[in-house]
Amino acid sequence: MQETPFCLRVGNLLPYSMSESNTTDFTNPSTFILQGIPGLEASHVWISIPFCTMYIIAILGNFTILFTVKMERSLHEPMYYFLCMLAVTDLVVHTSTLPKMLSIFWFNSREINFSACLTQMYFLHCFLVMESGILVAMAFDRYVAICHPLRHSAILTNPVVAKISLAVVLRGSIVILPFPFLARQWPYCRTNIIPEPYCAHISVVNLACTDTRVSSYYGLFVLVCVMDLDAIFIAVSYTQILRAIFRLPTKDARLKTLGTCGSHLLVILAFYIPGFLVSLIYRFAQNVPLHLHVLIANVCVLMPAMLNPIIYGVRTKQIRGRLLWLLTHKGT
Template sequence: MQETPFCLRVGHLLPYSMSDSNTTDFTNPSTFILLGIPGLEAAHVWISIPFCTMYVIAILGNFSILFTVKIESSLHEPMYYFLCMLAVNDLVVYTSTLPKMLAVFWFNSREIDFSACLTQMYFILIFSMMESGILVAMALDRYVAICHPLRHSTILTNPLVVKIGLAVVLRGSIIILPFPLLARQWLYCRTNVIPQPYCAHIVMVNLACTDTHVSSYYGLFVLFCVMGLDGIFIGVSYSQILRAIFILPTKDARLKTLGTCGSHLFVILAFYIPSLIMSLMYRFGQNVPLHFHVLIANVSFLMPPTLNPIIYGVRTNQIRDRLLRLFTHKGA
């Protein structure tokens, strides 16, 4: 059995060192046991505090984004429609993982049904894939807005935005579907213990006692041919954006135009930097304890959905001003 040396948003497809499990007498268990953070079981309640705080921030922040865009007619533009897609995506990522994680931390509710485990794995993968697609769509919006400002409203029409959103959903659904289908066919005869607080794909690979090369190769294809192309498209878009910005006549005009891309750039960094950190940990941190790998992987996985609404809420004047007026009016 070969581990998969890749990640989709490191934390669900990132390989990490996992202690060898003793072979048991069962095959294809109906339930799995989630350990939470292995080796730190006694501190689960304390560990749950920052995770719960992140969950609350993500829920409040993303719902605030959705509410603000809905009631503010001036925000009915492609940029904010894509931001709403990102907010919904982040809410589903959290909802598919955090409740069970907190149940493990608080109530020691470790059992999870086999089908539920595969479903959770599928949701984690598909919405990570969709987030990458949404970031590409947002890069396209910024490219058209800055490089072709007079044609922005005629190019990115509402019907086109809807089609892009549907394309992002269908792409993620179709491309990720083979992962749970393959995982369902594998034999699991090593152990039913998952050293994580949720069902990550790499964990399922490690638990399988059959050949998983097909899944590994397909994962590499997804990483390089899908996610890689997303990164290339974003890079090319911003190279053209920067080129257009630097030919502007005044420094103030350059800074103002660049500021319209700031939020999106920060969100891109929040998406890719944790993946880079976890990749480096995988390559150079073989002696790092398992509990540290798992803890950092979980934080890296859950941090972007928490940061995204904060970044857009703080850096986007229209959203920040609308929220301030809303709360000021309520407090008056």
């Protein structure tokens, strides 16, 4: 029976039937087998090059953001605190998936312990939800800065920023907690082969040989009531921001004000648009080969963590200036 195609940034359900994977007669395996990119095993070494490049850029870029914000006292304000949180979540998303992916591509190390698989699943989805929450917090910061500029420092004090940050972390940690707990309850007697290079939530649950609608419905709840609500909140915030900008008297003032949230807008687009496009592909492009689905899904999950530090490094004057100062004064 063909599964219904469905793509979720917090839990990918790839369109494949169980007949496409080898089946075995076992119950609750101690390990799963990660296929990597199904059908392209002979090209894994070549496929690893762009993924390894993305990992290196993400590591260097996000650590550079963290170091620059720490060293530059003028950046010690809410927007850059949230940017540091974004950098940390991007680092965790990459580190929870890419090392294992590269070991599959380079060393054919496909086995992953059942508990390690659930741990990877939790960290991946937990920090993706956190990233969505951080983008909401950054949208709120931009809304206050542009719509209520005289009250910005009074509204977004350090204690308030700390509370918002704690709420984002707790929400991501708690809302994803049922994923591994539910997945651990199901019996697995069909196959232990996961047609992906990491343990996505629904890809694991699909291997269970029982009714897993609870997991599927909860994954849908996370999509609709967490990720979609975040996107709606961001859209409402930027509607108010744009209204405030277009009420400014001069074109120069409008462009200057819009530039203060340009980086955040690009980061939002890099996070939400790829997931939306992949969802459309999974729903309406049924004839797309499985390996293309897997490749596209992986790029959509991992690309934002590489783009975010580049976007902020290039477009944010304070970060760019601090980096140039560090480079030109090194050793002097």
